[in-house]
Amino acid sequence: MKPQFKQLPGIVKRLADFSSESAYEELFNLLYHPLKKFAFCMLHSNEEAEEVAEDVLITLWTKRKTLTEIKNLHVYTFIIAKNLSLNSLKKNSKNKTSSLDEIDVSFFFDNSTPEQIIIDNELKRRLENAIQSLPPKCQLVFKLAKENNLSYREIGEILSISVKTVDAHLVAATQKLAKIFKEEFQIK
Numbered sequence: 001m002k003p004q005f006k007q008l009p010g011i012v013k014r015l016a017d018f019s020s021e022s023a024y025e026e027l028f029n030l031l032y033h034p035l036k037k038f039a040f041c042m043l044h045s046n047e048e049a050e051e052v053a054e055d056v057l058i059t060l061w062t063k064r065k066t067l068t069e070i071k072n073l074h075v076y077t078f079i080i081a082k083n084l085s086l087n088s089l090k091k092n093s094k095n096k097t098s099s100l101d102e103i104d105v106s107f108f109f110d111n112s113t114p115e116q117i118i119i120d121n122e123l124k125r126r127l128e129n130a131i132q133s134l135p136p137k138c139q140l141v142f143k144l145a146k147e148n149n150l151s152y153r154e155i156g157e158i159l160s161i162s163v164k165t166v167d168a169h170l171v172a173a174t175q176k177l178a179k180i181f182k183e184e185f186q187i188k
Contacts, residue, residue, distance in 0.1 A: 005030065005074050015060075016068045024064070028057050034148050035081045041140045042085040048092075052084045078150075078158040130180045134173050141169035 008030070014023035032053050039052035056077050060067065070076045131139060137159075144155045145166075152166040159166075 008073050012067045012070075012073055015064045016066070019064060024061055027060060031060075031077055032057060035077060037147060038078055038144065039081050039085045041143050042082070043088060048085075048088055052081055052088065055084055056080045072154070072157070074150075075154050075157045078144075078154075082158055126181075126184060130177050130184075133180065134176060138169045138173045138176075141166055142173040145170055 008027075011023050011026050011030070014020040015027060035053035035056050036049045040046065040049035043049050043052070059080055060077065067073060131142065134142060141155055141159070144150045144158065145152070150158070152163045152170075155161075155166045156163045
């Protein structure tokens with residue numbers, strides 16, 4: 001879990017006890033982007049992912065008085081996002097494709113020169129293409145682990161799979177990505 005999520009219990013207490021709008025704003029700022037990225041992994045639509053993230057946060061506001069009863073709010077929010085995303089997929093049963101422009105990859109590169117910007121953008125594009133080539137469940141587990149820094153246990157709870165299954169997905173993802181990059185960069 002990322003260090004900023006360690007402040008969740010204090011924020012939740014202020015939200016539950018005092019219906020604090022500033023606490024809700026902190027919660028929103030802390031959870032919105034990770035929830036949106038998670039939903040995007042499932043929905044492949046920026047608008048739908050935003051809607052899911054917003055719906056999760058609205059749910060937290062409406063249930064604010066009972067939030068202190070939830071053992072792990074971080075996992076709870078991802079479970080809500082998963083369920084809302086699955087409901088959205090059922091509603092829109094047709095497959096959608098997304099452009100690479102819609103994809104938000106959170107990597108920080110030192111873009112000091114035009115050449116470096118071109119190289120960084122190419123690396124980001126290749127990495128995102130490689131990640132997109134993973135099977136959907138494998139891709140989702142990989143992004144939860146690497147982009148959201150969730151533990152195997154938390155990922156297992158969110159996706160309703162065992163820790164060993166999470167590990168197997170990550171091993172498979174890592175092996176496939178390594179193979180893709182070895183071929184792409186002709187590494188022996």
